[in-house]
Amino acid sequence: MVDEFKDVMQKRFKMSSLSTISFFLWLQVDQIEKCIFLHQTKYVADIFSWFKMEDERVAKNPLSVNHGITPEIQGEKFNQTLYQAIIGSLMYLTASRPNIMFATCLCARYQANPNANLMLAAKKIMIYLKGAPSLGLWYPRKDEFELTTYSDYDYGKCKRDFKSTSGSCQFLDSRLISWQCKKQTAVA
Structure with missing residues (x-):
């Protein structure tokens, strides 16, 4: 059955192999005997490189309890394209990192008119990831x-x-x- 499916897929699509999955769309899949671990460690390293944040310090949490993120009309405006690129990268990370979901979604609300305070909040999420780049989801086989x-x-x-x-x-x-x-x- 698996071999038939593999033959059909290779005839219809250009594919190199249909062996055990280990890397797919920046999502890493580590399959061990008793569990499967999904993570995006390589993607985290790549986004630090893309946004030139390799030398940043480490944060203990993605967002402070009293974060004060508001849609301020006044304030220093920030590069909208860069802000949207960072938020988009963080949104993609939520596929394996539910711990940054709230902070990322809060920052994503204000993509149309970002200011310096919002950019600092987005950078804090990024530097939080630096402290734990290989966190992910464990799926035990039970x-x-x-x-x-x-x-x-x-x-x-x-x-x-x-x-x-x-x-x-x-x-x-x-x-x-x-x-x-x-x-x-x-x-x-």
């Missing part, structure tokens, strides 16, 4: 299927419209299978 969900809200902390941001994650036993961070559409 037969247990207990679904657990966790959620949290910040209860109207947006300074502009006082809407809440919610976050949730779903686990199938000990495997993280889904996560999200979303600004609510209405005031709670």
Whole structure:
């Protein structure tokens, strides 16, 4: 069955091999006997190089509790294209790094009119990654299927419209299978 699928795919698409996956679209897959580990260690190193941030210090968290990120109208404007490129790179990292989801989504809200404070927040997320570049997702090979969900809200902390941001994650036993961070559409 696998060989038939491999033959069909190689006839339809230009492919070098259909062996065990180890690297796909900047996502690294390490398959060990008892688990699978998904991470983007090489991508983290590459974005530090692309944005010339190799010499930055290390941060202990991606965003301070009292971050003060607001859509300030005044303030020093920042290069929109560079800011969007950094935010886009960080958004792609959330595929294997749910720990930066909230901070990245918060910075992504203000891509149309970035200022120096927003750029500092985005850089802090980047330098947080420098301290732990190889974090990722572990998927143990078990037969247990207990679904657990966790959620949290910040209860109207947006300074502009006082809407809440919610976050949730779903686990199938000990495997993280889904996560999200979303600004609510209405005031709670």
